Amino acid sequence: MDFPADPLTSSWWPYIIALIVGVVTWIRSYMGGSDCPSSQKIDGKRVIVTGSSSGIGFEVALLLANRGGQLILACRDDVAAASAVNDIKNRVKNSSVIAKHLDLASLKSIREFTDTLEWDRVDILINNAGLVFHPFEKTEDGFEMHFASNYLGHFLLTHLLLPKLKAAQNGRVINVSSQAHTVSEINLFDLNRESNYTPREAFGQSKLALVLMAGEMARRLKDTSVTINALNPGIVRSTKHMRHSPLSSSMMVKFAMYPWMWLLMKTPSQAAQTYIYLAVAPELTNISGKYFSDCQVTELTDCAKDEKVAAELYNKSCELVNVRPI
Numbered sequence: 001m002d003f004p005a006d007p008l009t010s011s012w013w014p015y016i017i018a019l020i021v022g023v024v025t026w027i028r029s030y031m032g033g034s035d036c037p038s039s040q041k042i043d044g045k046r047v048i049v050t051g052s053s054s055g056i057g058f059e060v061a062l063l064l065a066n067r068g069g070q071l072i073l074a075c076r077d078d079v080a081a082a083s084a085v086n087d088i089k090n091r092v093k094n095s096s097v098i099a100k101h102l103d104l105a106s107l108k109s110i111r112e113f114t115d116t117l118e119w120d121r122v123d124i125l126i127n128n129a130g131l132v133f134h135p136f137e138k139t140e141d142g143f144e145m146h147f148a149s150n151y152l153g154h155f156l157l158t159h160l161l162l163p164k165l166k167a168a169q170n171g172r173v174i175n176v177s178s179q180a181h182t183v184s185e186i187n188l189f190d191l192n193r194e195s196n197y198t199p200r201e202a203f204g205q206s207k208l209a210l211v212l213m214a215g216e217m218a219r220r221l222k223d224t225s226v227t228i229n230a231l232n233p234g235i236v237r238s239t240k241h242m243r244h245s246p247l248s249s250s251m252m253v254k255f256a257m258y259p260w261m262w263l264l265m266k267t268p269s270q271a272a273q274t275y276i277y278l279a280v281a282p283e284l285t286n287i288s289g290k291y292f293s294d295c296q297v298t299e300l301t302d303c304a305k306d307e308k309v310a311a312e313l314y315n316k317s318c319e320l321v322n323v324r325p326i
Contacts, residue, residue, distance in 0.1 A: 036274075036277040036281075037281075038276075038277055045070065048074050048124070049126045049128055050074045051128045054080060060279075062087075062092070066095075074102035074129075076102065076129075081101075105139040105148045108140075114160040127175045131145065131149050132203045134199055135199065151209040159318075159321070169225065175211070176233060176275070179232050180200070181204060181207040181208035184205050193205065214230040226288075227284070229288060232274075233275070274293065274295050
């Protein structure tokens with residue numbers, strides 16, 4: 001008996017659907033980046049992660065706690081930080097994690113944080129906190145908000161913690177930059193960008209400053225056990241940074257862009273992988289002044305490796321926050 005042909009199996013549609021699924025899966029895998037290649041534990045190592053109550057910072061804290069680290073979540077929002085601590089403790093049994101108030105837009109808050117830090121050493125400092133696409137605003141100290149929160153606050157924090165980082169066997173500082181630094185420049189005569197302000201330029205300058213800081217401090221710390229590197233986490237969805245993004249300008253835009261954001265952007269957990277690699281990998285013990293993306297050293301642009309500009313920015317930053325150059 002002859003049976004009628006199944007229209008589904010006799011057409012090209014199953015193959016087209018399979019091809020589409022395969023392409024989408026490949027794109028998601030590729031855009032997700034590399035997993036941390038190191039399984040190294042960090043039992044007993046003391047870690048500070050700024051801006052770790054949510055987003056990438058929270059994922060980094062969770063992953064490092066799971067590897068045995070003792071953590072301080074250094075955050076501006078005390079309620080969110082306390083909630084994050086409880087969440088980590090519920091997921092990682094016997095974890096040592098606490099929250100401590102830190103507002104990187106306030107030089108006073110940074111000094112209070114370091115003055116009251118009871119640890120005698122810091123093994124890993126992750127300068128993660130920051131903001132993007134923020135309207136022009138000055139801090140209580142008179143600095144533009146991107147410049148202060150993303151860069152200058154971390155510059156001061158790192159300097160004040162240097163004695164404790166040097167007390168560690170291999171103190172590691174990790175600066176979180178962005179791909180935006182590649183199309184930016186430093187205006188040493190107008191670091192607040194008051195003469196020609198755009199949120200995008202202000203953000204890019206702050207992220208370029210973090211890369212230059214890593215290079216300059218690496219040169220100055222070359223005879224110590226402290227290393228400092230910068231990283232690019234990639235384009236990440238589901239973070240608070242998105243609230244000032246043009247992609248969040250209206251519900252219609254959000255609805256239209258969500259499928260593309262899902263396809264082309266990393267999750268916070270995927271973005272955290274390079275952080276973890278820089279924090280734990282034994283092979284990076286003596287690597288300093290580099291820029292990483294997807295767990296690989298990446299070549300810097302000419303602006304980002306300009307040693308003259310880096311030195312000038314470093315000295316200017318020391319003056320602004322009133323610390324002695326190293």
